Amino acid sequence: MALSRLSSSSTSTIKSNLIKPISTIFTLNRSISSDTTLSIETSIPFTAHNCTPPSTTVTTTPNELLNFFHTMSLMRRMEIAADSLYKSKLIRGFCHLYDGQEAVAVGMEASTTKKDCIITAYRDHCTFLGRGGTLLEVYSELMGRVDGCSKGKGGSMHFYKKDSGFFGGHGIVGAQVPLGCGLAFGQKYLKNESVTFALYGDGAANQGQLFEALNIAALWDLPAILVCENNHYGMGTAEWRAAKSPAYYKRGDYVPGLKVDGMDVLAVKQAVKFAKEHALQNGPIILEMDTYRYHGHSMSDPGSTYRTRDEISGVRQERDPIERVKKLLLSHDIATEKELKDTEKEVRKEVDEAIAKAKESPVPKPSDLFTNVYVKGYGVEAFGADRKEVRATLP
DSSP states (O other): OOEEOOOTTOHHHHHHGGGSOOOOOOEEOSSSOTTOOEEEEOSSOOEEESSOOOOSEEEEOHHHHHHHHHHHHHHHHHHHHHHHHHHTTSSOSOOOOOTTOHHHHHHHHHTOOTTSEEEEOSOOHHHHHHTTOOHHHHHHHHTTOTTSTTTTSSOTTOOOBGGGTEEEEOSSTTTHHHHHHHHHHHHHHHTOSOOEEEEEEGGGTTOHHHHHHHHHHHHTTOOEEEEEEEOSEETTEEHHHHOSOOOGGGTTTTSOEEEEETTOHHHHHHHHHHHHHHHHHHOOEEEEEEOOOSSOSSTTOOSOSSSOHHHHHHHHHHHOHHHHHHHHHHHTTSOOHHHHHHHHHHHHHHHHHHHHHHHHSOOOOGGGGGSSSSOTTOOOEEEOTTSOSEEEEOO
């Protein structure tokens, strides 16, 4: 069951990926069909609160597993490269990386459509990529260039892709959850059979606005799914120091909850499918994704003062989401070690090409500072301090 893949001479194909959403670049030419159904057990059982958990047997296909491997490898490489760009001062300001948590973003996409909405906090690069964003848009935005997803004006914390149901990264801790419940209200009002996933971290789990939004969502049976990405450290504070009850899937009390191994992409896929069905029929539910970030909270945080290096390396060795999929591909004879290494090389090339192209993108003009402030037709004049000189008139 060999894999046919891009040759080293297929640079035009690789370049085309810079302006297209990520997609599977594998095709199977072995005896196994790409859509053969495989039944795989999740790493650990789900833990449920006020609901019956889904089956631990997840169905998948060789093609889906290959796609998982490619997408998570691309996300991992993208974030590692962003680390280097930040240290080179090509990315400035805040920058929160997602490496280690890729299975959450990828597993969610496996059970959703672009009609479903996702809104998250500031660790948003991989969520944007999973929603159909491109590497060029990612790096241009990170470097403040006009080809970025927010025209270079949002930066790391404010990615956005409305046409794919991604309503952005948000820098105010927990503030995206009420907005997410508002999106769910709109979905119920329009009766379009879609749901909203409002993502937040364990550090935001104690926010009052979260509980207020959840209360309204439960009263009105909104199709809202609150997803706590529990990477166990809110900035530099361990969960047990910040939360009397770190069982975040139970925190909704009257709302059902499910604890999921967020390092297992198939477990995430199964849990999200279950949650979506529940939310459409019964209203809100909480998912706690037990995951882990390899980098510090942000680039200003070395990430090793409040946890040991042994802890980080232990998670990498025992729970890494990419390695887990890699083992499945090898054990089911879907791919060989060499083929997967070739894929990783192609991913590096994709990322390098995207960075080079993003560096060529111009920075926004100074006049762009005055755009996207008011709805067109509702502009205002900006004056100097003495109110005699008009500096700009907004469109």
